[in-house]
Amino acid sequence: MIEYISGILIILSALIVLVASIGIVRFNNLYGRMHVVTKVSSFAVLILLIALNLYSLSIVVLLKTVVIFHVLIFLSPIAAHVTAKVAQWLYSELPKSDKKTKEL
């Protein structure tokens, strides 16, 4: 029984990844694409890891998935922040911050 729920969650996660990839092509400014990469893909990875933990009831798998999830959700906003800051600093048509930043 639990395998059916797990399989349906895996298919749902794949469809969410497909929606995120379509959104990357459709959105027409940089910050909108950054929203998509940060949130929708983290959501897809969360659903996939929940499905894996439902299927294999092991403590080692739980700890590994917790590590992967923490890396993805705590570091991908920082990567988006660094990219947005460089884009702000390089191209003046994007909205500027109120102070001039000289180093990363």
Add this chain to the structure above:
Amino acid sequence: MDPSTFLEYSAVGAIWIMTISMVFPLIRLFRGPTLPDRVIALDQISIIIVCIIICDSIYSKNTYGLDVALVVSLLLVIGSMIIARFLHKRRSEND
């Protein structure tokens, strides 16, 4: 249908859907107007690769794939930081 074969079929179907969805970030990678757009597309491709590795570890019932997924998800962050650093340095040398 047998439950374990259903799980294997769904994992294979998820790998197919994810492989097809890798086309859209490639479109953005080829025609992105600026270089940060291409960095964002590369981030999306790395996250799809992480998802494919996790699906493969579900399909083959082998948990060592999760270590590979951890390393790839670390490389995602460090790679985008290194590209940002490189852009900053190139701009500073041109000025």
Add this chain to the structure above:
Amino acid sequence: MFWQSIKKHYFVRLAVNVYYQALLFLFFCYKIIESGWAIALLILKGSKGDEGMVLTYHTNLEKPWQELILFNMISMTPGSLAIDVSEDGRSFIIHLLNLHEREQFYKDAAKFEALLKKAI
């Protein structure tokens, strides 16, 4: 009476901290699910993502790790992304995806700060 006498003890304080941090983590997971679903629906409706705005948000949190968690949490609420931090860490620059949801964003951020101040 008993709770008042035991409240200053170190282990009890530690237990309360751990309880609030676990609550914070569960709240974070719930926020990720909510925001991912909201933006996936926005993509499926055919939005182009071109009605965004940039605003500055001021906080009054003291500790650096609270600012870090607030930064990540603002990035995970539906429709808002933290772009930049000032040098003293007191003001963030935030991009909103939909400019009609400004009031909702201020309400959510006030809720995060109230939860972060309890987690010491």
